[in-house]
Amino acid sequence: MDKAVRGLTTEELMDLAIEMAGQTQFPADSRIYFPGKDIKKILFGIDIGVAELLVGKQLGVDCVVAHHPDPSVLTFPDVLDLHVDLAVKNGVPENEARAAVDAMRERNAFVRHSANYDHVPSFARLLNMPFMNIHNPLDEIGRQRMQEAVDAHCNHGSTVSDVVKALYSLSEFTGAPTKIEVRMGKPDSPAGKTVVVHGAGTNGGAALARLYYRYGIGTVVYIHIGLGEFMKLKGEFPQGKNLIISGHIASDAAGINPFIERLECMGIEVIRVSGL
Ligand SMILES: [Fe+2]
Ligand SMILES: [Fe+2]
Numbered sequence: 001m002d003k004a005v006r007g008l009t010t011e012e013l014m015d016l017a018i019e020m021a022g023q024t025q026f027p028a029d030s031r032i033y034f035p036g037k038d039i040k041k042i043l044f045g046i047d048i049g050v051a052e053l054l055v056g057k058q059l060g061v062d063c064v065v066a067h068h069p070d071p072s073v074l075t076f077p078d079v080l081d082l083h084v085d086l087a088v089k090n091g092v093p094e095n096e097a098r099a100a101v102d103a104m105r106e107r108n109a110f111v112r113h114s115a116n117y118d119h120v121p122s123f124a125r126l127l128n129m130p131f132m133n134i135h136n137p138l139d140e141i142g143r144q145r146m147q148e149a150v151d152a153h154c155n156h157g158s159t160v161s162d163v164v165k166a167l168y169s170l171s172e173f174t175g176a177p178t179k180i181e182v183r184m185g186k187p188d189s190p191a192g193k194t195v196v197v198h199g200a201g202t203n204g205g206a207a208l209a210r211l212y213y214r215y216g217i218g219t220v221v222y223i224h225i226g227l228g229e230f231m232k233l234k235g236e237f238p239q240g241k242n243l244i245i246s247g248h249i250a251s252d253a254a255g256i257n258p259f260i261e262r263l264e265c266m267g268i269e270v271i272r273v274s275g276l
Contacts, residue, residue, distance in 0.1 A: 004005070005267035007038030007111045010063060010132050017259055019135035021232040022144075028078035029135040029201055033121035036130020039063045040267070043272030045251055046258060050123045052273070053131060059271060063130040067138060067252055071115030076107040079136050082200035083208055084227075090195050091215045097099035108201075134259070136199065142255025143199035145170060146246065147222065150194050163189035163194050163219055167246055172257065176250035184234060185242030192218015198251065206233040206270045213241040220244070249275040 008016075012031045018024070039113055041063075042058040049067035056064040080101050087097035106116045124131035146167060153166035162182050165185070167173055173180055195217050197204050203222040204212075212220050219242040225233075233243065255276055260270050 003243065004123050005040055007040045007154055008266075008268065009037040009039065010130055011122070011228045013039065014134060014137075016262065017141075018138035020259060020262065021140040023137055023140065026073040026134050027134075027136035029038065029073055030133055030137070031073050032068065032132040032155075033070065033072070034073045034124040034131045036063045039130065041271070042263070043199045043273060045272070046249060046256070047274050048120070048131070048133070049056070050120055053120070053124055053127055053129050055273075057129055058220075061129075061271065063132065065136060066105060066131075067142065067256055068135040069126045069133050069135050070120050070122055071112065072117040072119070073133070074112050076112055076201065077108045079201040080105050080108065081138070081205050083197075087195060087204075087211060088199060090193075090212065090217060092211045093215070096211055097232070098221065100211060100249070101206070103207065104205065107252060126205060135240050136201070137197040138255040138259055140255070141258055142223075142251055142253075143196055145258070146196040146198065146274070150221070151232055154191060158191045158194075159187065160185050160189050160191050160219060160244065161168045163191045163221070163228065163242075163244060167221070167244075171223065172254040173246065173249045176253075178247035178250055180247060181245045183225070183230060183237070185240075189242060192216075192219065194219040194221065196221040196246075198223050199255075203229075203238060205229040206236075209233055209243060210236065210238070211261065213238045213249060218242060219257060221246055224248040 041060040043061045044065045046067040084097045111179045150166045221244045
């Protein structure tokens with residue numbers, strides 16, 4: 001490796017992701033659990049636990065980076081507010097988007113409140129292993145790439161399968177073991193206006209999809225959806241509306257890969273694990 005590589009701090013890693021996403025604020029669903037500096041070698045995975053920190057130690061990395069937030073990130077519900085911004089930008093009235101998101105926030109706050117707020121981070125300190133997670137900025141990069149792919153390949157006459165094909169222009173989807181699934185609607189149905197609803201903590205469930213449909217969106221793309229929320233939505237038989245599920249890990253990778261590639265261009269060695 002080039003001797004001239006400048007090691008980064010955990011703060012600089014976070015700032016770079018924020019900048020690449022076109023954001024300015026520290027993401028509510030991301031955290032530096034144990035700070036580090038002069039980072040030149042990273043173990044990067046979508047999910048990181050205690051075992052993975054130990055693997056990082058054994059491999060001699062300078063920092064372990066997760067994508068998904070640790071349960072200790074109690075501010076996570078704040079990131080769901082980004083659903084309001086995205087919905088409003090796509091024609092949903094703010095008060096209706098806000099009501100749906102507030103219900104999601106409350107459910108999420110209950111889950112976070114009961115979680116162990118210092119499990120994995122306590123082991124990072126014990127191992128003296130810098131540890132952080134970068135979630136929303138990387139999901140935002142993925143959302144932009146996915147929406148740009150749809151916008152570049154589709155127009156007013158496009159079908160649902162054209163949207164699926166557009167998403168497959170990203171190598172993360174062609175290389176994934178999961179397929180892009182049309183969960184609601186038919187491949188030859190008109191897609192209508194298509195919105196990639198991603199980059200706001202988690203999927204918007206039935207409540208957000210319902211609002212997009214009500215206010216003129218023909219096709220919602222989620223990266224994942226729980227069976228309960230899907231059954232609720234499907235049970236409403238939204239006429240002529242479509243739901244595409246792009247696949248969780250492939251979609252996360254679509255946002256993470258440009259960041260890793262940027263780090264590698266800077267001479268930083270990145271060991272990819274856990275879905276990357
Ligand atoms: Fe993600
Ligand atoms: Fe994810």
